[in-house]
Amino acid sequence: MSVTNPNWKPKIVAFCCNWCSYAGADLAGSGRMSYPADVKIIRVPCSCRVNPMFILRAFERGADGVIICGCHPGDCHYTSGNYYARRRLTMLFSMLDYLGIERGRTRVEWVSAAEGAKFSKTMNEFVETITNLGENRKLGDIRCKKS
Amino acid sequence: MQKIGVFVCWCGSNIAGTVDVEAVAEALKSVPGVVYSVSYQYMCSAAGQKLITDAINEYKLDGIVVASCSPRMHENTFRKTAEAAGLNPYMVEIANIREQCSWIHKDKEEGTKKAIVLAKAAVAKLKNDKPLKAGTSQVTKRALVIGGGIAGIQTALDVADAGYEVDIVEQRPTIGGRMAQLDKTFPTLDCSACILTPKMVEASQNEKINIISYAKVEKVSGFVGSFKATIRKKARFVDETKCTGCSLCMQKCPSKKGKDEFNMNMNNRPAIYIPFAQAIPNVAVIDPEQCIKLKTGKCGLCEKVCAAGAINYKMEDELIEREYGAIVVATGFKPIDPSPLNEYGYAENADVVTSLELERLMNAAGPTKGTLLRPSDGKHPHEIVFIQCVGSRCDENTERGKPYCSKICCMYTAKHAMLIRDKYPDTNVHVFYIDVRTPGKNFDEFYRRAVEQYGVDYIKGMVGKVAKEGDKLMVRGSDLINNQQVEIAADLVVLATAIEPDPSARSIGTMLTASMDTNDFFTEAHAKLRPVESPTAGIFLSGVAQGPKDVPETVAQASAAASKVIGLLAKDHLVTNPCVAESNELMCNGCSQCEKVCPYGAITYIEKEVRGPGVREVRRIAQVNPAVCQGCGACTVACPSGAMDLKGFSNKQIMAEVDQICL
Ligand SMILES: Cc1cc2nc3c(=O)[nH]c(=O)nc-3n(C[C@H](O)[C@H](O)[C@H](O)COP(=O)(O)OP(=O)(O)OC[C@H]3O[C@@H](n4cnc5c(N)ncnc54)[C@H](O)[C@@H]3O)c2cc1C
Ligand code: SF4
Ligand code: SF4
Ligand code: FES
Numbered sequence: 001m002s003v004t005n006p007n008w009k010p011k012i013v014a015f016c017c018n019w020c021s022y023a024g025a026d027l028a029g030s031g032r033m034s035y036p037a038d039v040k041i042i043r044v045p046c047s048c049r050v051n052p053m054f055i056l057r058a059f060e061r062g063a064d065g066v067i068i069c070g071c072h073p074g075d076c077h078y079t080s081g082n083y084y085a086r087r088r089l090t091m092l093f094s095m096l097d098y099l100g101i102e103r104g105r106t107r108v109e110w111v112s113a114a115e116g117a118k119f120s121k122t123m124n125e126f127v128e129t130i131t132n133l134g135e136n137r138k139l140g141d142i143r144c145k146k147s
Numbered sequence: 148m149q150k151i152g153v154f155v156c157w158c159g160s161n162i163a164g165t166v167d168v169e170a171v172a173e174a175l176k177s178v179p180g181v182v183y184s185v186s187y188q189y190m191c192s193a194a195g196q197k198l199i200t201d202a203i204n205e206y207k208l209d210g211i212v213v214a215s216c217s218p219r220m221h222e223n224t225f226r227k228t229a230e231a232a233g234l235n236p237y238m239v240e241i242a243n244i245r246e247q248c249s250w251i252h253k254d255k256e257e258g259t260k261k262a263i264v265l266a267k268a269a270v271a272k273l274k275n276d277k278p279l280k281a282g283t284s285q286v287t288k289r290a291l292v293i294g295g296g297i298a299g300i301q302t303a304l305d306v307a308d309a310g311y312e313v314d315i316v317e318q319r320p321t322i323g324g325r326m327a328q329l330d331k332t333f334p335t336l337d338c339s340a341c342i343l344t345p346k347m348v349e350a351s352q353n354e355k356i357n358i359i360s361y362a363k364v365e366k367v368s369g370f371v372g373s374f375k376a377t378i379r380k381k382a383r384f385v386d387e388t389k390c391t392g393c394s395l396c397m398q399k400c401p402s403k404k405g406k407d408e409f410n411m412n413m414n415n416r417p418a419i420y421i422p423f424a425q426a427i428p429n430v431a432v433i434d435p436e437q438c439i440k441l442k443t444g445k446c447g448l449c450e451k452v453c454a455a456g457a458i459n460y461k462m463e464d465e466l467i468e469r470e471y472g473a474i475v476v477a478t479g480f481k482p483i484d485p486s487p488l489n490e491y492g493y494a495e496n497a498d499v500v501t502s503l504e505l506e507r508l509m510n511a512a513g514p515t516k517g518t519l520l521r522p523s524d525g526k527h528p529h530e531i532v533f534i535q536c537v538g539s540r541c542d543e544n545t546e547r548g549k550p551y552c553s554k555i556c557c558m559y560t561a562k563h564a565m566l567i568r569d570k571y572p573d574t575n576v577h578v579f580y581i582d583v584r585t586p587g588k589n590f591d592e593f594y595r596r597a598v599e600q601y602g603v604d605y606i607k608g609m610v611g612k613v614a615k616e617g618d619k620l621m622v623r624g625s626d627l628i629n630n631q632q633v634e635i636a637a638d639l640v641v642l643a644t645a646i647e648p649d650p651s652a653r654s655i656g657t658m659l660t661a662s663m664d665t666n667d668f669f670t671e672a673h674a675k676l677r678p679v680e681s682p683t684a685g686i687f688l689s690g691v692a693q694g695p696k697d698v699p700e701t702v703a704q705a706s707a708a709a710s711k712v713i714g715l716l717a718k719d720h721l722v723t724n725p726c727v728a729e730s731n732e733l734m735c736n737g738c739s740q741c742e743k744v745c746p747y748g749a750i751t752y753i754e755k756e757v758r759g760p761g762v763r764e765v766r767r768i769a770q771v772n773p774a775v776c777q778g779c780g781a782c783t784v785a786c787p788s789g790a791m792d793l794k795g796f797s798n799k800q801i802m803a804e805v806d807q808i809c810l
Contacts, residue, residue, distance in 0.1 A: 011808070011809055013805060013808055013809065018219075019662070019682065022217075022219070023219060023682070025246065025247055026217045026219060026243075026246040026247070028246075028251065029217070029245065029246025029247055029250040029251055030246060030250065032250055032251065033251065034251040034252065034253065035251060037248070037252050037254075037257045037258065037260070037261040040261070040264060040265065040268070040808045041243070041247050042268075042801060042804050042805065042808070043218070043243075044780065044801065045726070045778050045779055045780050045793070045796055046779040046780055048744075048779055048780055048784060049779065049780030049781075049783065049784065049793065049796060049801075050784070051783065051784045051798065051801075052784070053798070053802075054798075054801055054802065054805055057802055057805050057806070058805050058808075058809055061806055061809035061810070062809045062810075063805075063808075063809045071662075074657050075656075075657065075660070075662060075663075077660050077683065078660070078746050078747075078777055078779035078781070079660060079746045080746050080781075081746070081779050081780075081781055084744055084781050084784070084785075088784065112662065112664075112665075113662050113670060113682065114662070114664040114665060114670055120251070
């Protein structure tokens with residue numbers, strides 16, 4: 001997909017569970033491990049709190065990529081939340097793919113509270129993928145687009 | 148319209164360095180609903196908090212947004228500030244513009260833009276916040292300590308001292324842990340057993356302490372203040388209440404070929420045994436893998452000789468269920484197996500031993516009765532080579548060992564070298580090292596004594612190969628200071644092997660939902676400020692389970708953990724998290740989807756008369772028990788009718804954030 005708007009910067013929403021990934025993001029911060037400012041984090045108690053609705057809404061409102069981060073399998077603070085998340089999101093992602101939102105625009109990653117470096121690396125990679133994919137034009141609510 | 152205040156923190160230059168904080172405060176002024184917006188050097192300071200309090204009163208604010216460091220740092224601080232000013236503490240949102248903005252972005256313009264978006268998202272969320280009220284829950288005034296090494300023993304003694312009951316669950320037949328296996332301890336060289344065993348006895352005699360040995364924690368449910376644990380006490384085949392520890396059975400048992408784990412498998416023990424003379428409980432145990440009676444039905448000698456009638460071949464595992472207010476993880480460590488590191492020839496050569504094996508070879512109760520003899524031929528070694536950092540401080544990508552420093556090895560090797568030179572002055576001792584690390588109190592003095600007073604030969608360099616030649620072990624290595632290769636014909640080689648968490652640690656971590664690092668050491672709630680607590684409320688960390696430590700450090704941490712446990716158990720009630728799920732009875736259709744995914748069984752169903760526009764009927768609806776719900780939100784997504792929502796992280800709140808970020 002070609003990038004038409006030269007000022008375009010990807011919009012990326014990252015849902016992070018409070019116990020592992022949000023803490024991992026904090027650790028990336030205290031370790032000054034940078035990643036692009038295009039990533040904005042929303043804190044949720046657990047990856048299983050991420051309703052597919054939130055992801056659809058993000059794309060509808062103009063997000064170019066959505067990433068969900070949770071604790072490693074077996075380490076969820078609530079024991080099993082990330083298993084639910086994994087199952088639900090796998091289904092959602094293939095449906096989104098069907099609707100034309102490339103697989104690269106959605107991602108699930110397990111990042112522990114000790115993995116600041118992994119958090120930063122993941123975000124760098126994800127931004128790169130999205131930048132290569134270009135602006136997302138599918139699912140966007142054209143009524144709320146400015147131009 | 149709500150009246151919202153926004154408070155942007157500079158955090159000295161931590162935020163102000165890469166975010167134009169004044170521009171952020173200014174930009175937020177134009178957001179509908181925001182009636183006050185300001186920036187200040189240190190929002191968390193007393194003056195910063197007063198600024199917030201004053202603004203809440205002056206502008207009659209309904210809610211506040213603090214754009215500052217991570218909510219994991221100061222959310223509670225600002226909630227308390229709000230509460231003190233008469234605001235509901237849950238009408239506070241934090242925009243994380245330090246860890247997730249200023250610290251990771253170098254471009255000030257970009258950082259400022261992002262900070263504005265994050266602050267606006269917090270305002271958007273806040274507009275959907277509702278005042279919440281925290282409930283309370285009971286505290287069971289008993290602690291569970293998992294692991295009965297010096298760490299677990301010390302924590303238990305301190306907690307019991309404050310008047311609370313403690314159960315110690317130890318997987319081995321006796322408490323004592325690794326320290327019981329040591330000969331002498333640095334830096335004072337006092338005998339390990341002489342300082343440890345009195346503590347073990349004290350623990351067993353303390354009426355508040357209940358030692359459950361030869362047992363494992365199988366299941367843990369519940370939450371801080373009211374955990375419920377299932378403990379499997381393995382069958383010992385010896386009645387603990389009857390056995391007197393006379394050890395007659397050990398002498399008579401005909402099956403004598405068991406490996407003596409306490410002596411690092413360097414000698415044999417009978418099928419019925421007491422691990423060591425001062426074991427607590429001082430009670431025999433039968434190894435079912437080795438007992439002739441249990442395997443074939445024949446023998447039964449020990450039953451015949453036991454005057455106390457303690458033997459019971461029919462004994463079965465016992466399941467104990469108990470409630471606890473706090474849980475302490477003190478699962479300790481084990482040395483790694485150096486066999487995969489081929490160059491040291493550990494697997495092939497009996498005379499290449501680990502340091503812990505050496506402790507047993509030097510101990511009066513060990514396999515050689517305390518005379519240092521080579522395992523292969525029982526001769527006195529005259530040239531001994533120690534190799535440091537075996538499996539420690541390795542490159543993470545080579546997978547040859549652990550990336551961390553095991554911390555205790557430099558000191559115990561100096562101890563070993565000194566003890567050997569003292570007892571056998573005709574023996575030469577060489578130590579290959581990468582660095583000598585001795586930062587403890589009186590530690591460097593101790594190491595220098597080994598070099599200066601005892602003439603231990605320290606060689607800075609690594610060992611490339613240990614090969615057997617005749618009855619010698621040829622150790623080839625480099626001497627970096629003299630820039631030359633060295634070869635030493637040694638009689639005994641001692642490997643200072645890395646230490647790693649007990650193999651059961653990972654499963655304990657999962658059971659407790661307590662987080663661990665990539666090496667399976669338990670992580671602390673805050674690396675500097677909360678070093679003895681796990682991020683999971685009610686779980687505390689003691690000893691090497693959290694990271695490598697020597698005995699003094701272990702004991703200090705164990706007592707610190709105990710003080711945290713006591714602080715918790717001293718409370719009668721705990722304030723519970725009000726961010727729990729709630730179902731909307733008008734929308735709920737009683738489908739039971741939510742109950743199926745709830746990990747805590749917090750959801751039940753009731754028949755209730757529902758009244759709403761156009762409805763008035765008795766329906767089956769979901770009801771969440773707020774004392775049990777932990778607020779994960781699994782049910783909210785499972786609910787097909789959108790009836791279930793999570794307070795504090797409601798659909799509306801999260802959507803508002805999404806909308807703002809994507810704008
Ligand atoms: C060779 C060597 C020499 C040393 N010399 C010295 C010295 O001279 N001076 C010094 O200060 N320090 C020395 N140390 C360090 C010292 O051994 C440790 O600091 C100390 O043992 C740590 O105690 P701990 O209780 O944390 O762990 P441990 O001693 O390992 O105790 C842990 C206990 O928990 C039990 N456990 C583990 N998992 C479970 C489970 N899932 N359920 C139930 N129970 C469980 C274990 O069986 C064990 O009894 C030495 C260490 C080594 C290896
Ligand atoms: S949020 Fe829902 S699923 Fe999670 S603990 Fe509470 S009731 Fe159970
Ligand atoms: S899943 Fe929703 S509709 Fe079904 S019982 Fe639970 S709250 Fe009611
Ligand atoms: S708490 Fe992190 S995924 Fe559940």
